[in-house]
Amino acid sequence: MKEYSLTDTHIIELDKTTHDIALATNDIHVWYGTNEAIKGVSLAFEKHKITSLIGPSGCGKSTYLRSLNRMNDEIAHTKVTGEIMYQNTDINSKQVDVYEMRKHIGMVFQRPNPFSKSIYENITFALKQHGMKDKKKLDEIVETSLKQAALWDQAKDNLHKSALALSGGQQQRLCIARAIAMKPDILLLDEPASALDPISTSKVEETLINLKEDYTIIIVTHNMQQASRISDYTAFFYMGKVIEYDQTRRIFTRPKIQATEDYVSGHFG
């Protein structure tokens, strides 16, 4: 395979004076043992926008995404350095209560992973763990989360039935509803539609576009059409680095870097 330069980059600066920034990373490195999977990534994510992370398999997209709410902490022999600034706090610092932080920065995984419980309990489980007992309030949150995830109409008469009886696409929207029930500011999604059929995929995409009014969304996707349909910004990852970061329409129509152009036009990856 052709090798591209790792120093030839184009990364737009989104600074606080011109943009409302929800989250910013500064020189993030991630090691799995001796394998340096992320080699110094600095990106800022604008509030109420969708940012796609794209790039060939193994370039570090999921690793970087997981570092944004410290999911890599769960993996043995992993080291993360650099800053992840959220509301003037470096969430990578030892003092941060990870459990609390993840209420603000939620995550949805590739495969729908509802609990083997009812639809209602899937959404209320974590809220109850956090001490919420008021039935009326819980009912309200279930309704608004399902509405926001575009699942209310199908689920409202089956709230106490098993979530596992839902279709794959509906299960994934339930997982989105479960994440937004915690009222996060930021939603991280790792290929949320890759296990879904085209109709379910387009429903999940519509849901995400509607959600950006309330949330900042960062999504890993292998699907170039999806990145160009739903995202405002796109970061192209290559061998653990970000090579190009820009508005999505520029990445897909006038990329500045050859590697990006070759990747988005399907020449490698």
Ligand SMILES: Nc1ncnc2c1ncn2[C@@H]1O[C@H](COP(=O)(O)OP(=O)(O)OP(=O)(O)O)[C@@H](O)[C@H]1O
């Ligand atoms: N849990 C892990 N333990 C050890 N190494 C890992 C782990 N997860 C990822 N890696 C390694 O880190 C590098 C980046 O992997 P990562 O999954 O982040 O890439 P990716 O761009 O998301 O790939 P894909 O598109 O195939 O999902 C790879 O070399 C991979 O083998």
